[in-house]
Amino acid sequence: MAKLTKTQIIHCRTALEQIKDQLQDRIEQSGQSTEVVNLDQALIGRISRADAIQQQNVAISTRNSATIRLKKVQFAINTIDTNSYGYCKRCDETIGYPRLEAQPEANLCINCQDKADH
Ligand SMILES: [Zn+2]
Numbered sequence: 001m002a003k004l005t006k007t008q009i010i011h012c013r014t015a016l017e018q019i020k021d022q023l024q025d026r027i028e029q030s031g032q033s034t035e036v037v038n039l040d041q042a043l044i045g046r047i048s049r050a051d052a053i054q055q056q057n058v059a060i061s062t063r064n065s066a067t068i069r070l071k072k073v074q075f076a077i078n079t080i081d082t083n084s085y086g087y088c089k090r091c092d093e094t095i096g097y098p099r100l101e102a103q104p105e106a107n108l109c110i111n112c113q114d115k116a117d118h
Contacts, residue, residue, distance in 0.1 A: 001096030001109070004086045008097050012085070012104040016077050019105065023070040030063040072105040079107075088112050 004012070079085040086095050088109035095109045108116060 001094040003094055004097055004100070008100075009080060009085060012100050013077065013080050015101075015104045016073050016080075020070065020073050020077070023066045023073065026066045027063050027070065030059040030066070069105065072107065076105045076107065090116075 076085060079087075086097075086100060087093070088095055089107045090112040091109060093109050093111075095106055099106055099110055106113070
């Protein structure tokens with residue numbers, strides 16, 4: 001894969017900053033919804049409580065996956081700052097722009113990601 005151009009890196013950085021903002025919003029919102037559910041639990045019956053717990057679980061898992069992705073995004077931004085962005089952390093090959101354009105926080109090349117998935 002070709003090395004990234006400056007323009008491509010700037011494009012990825014902009015995308016990463018946007019994803020970071022979205023994830024931070026999502027984490028904040030899911031935090032609020034777990035608080036709301038906790039308040040409601042004292043006031044509602046058993047069936048609604050099951051629903052509330054379900055909703056709370058969804059909010060928690062949304063927050064957990066958003067937190068994990070946010071860490072990857074933050075890490076990718078750091079690697080841009082240290083000029084090591086776009087390299088596979090496993091084999092050190094360039095990841096390639098088409099893949100980074102689709103998923104700018106990717107830190108494995110397609111080959112290594114493929115192996116990691118199996
Ligand atoms: Zn690799």
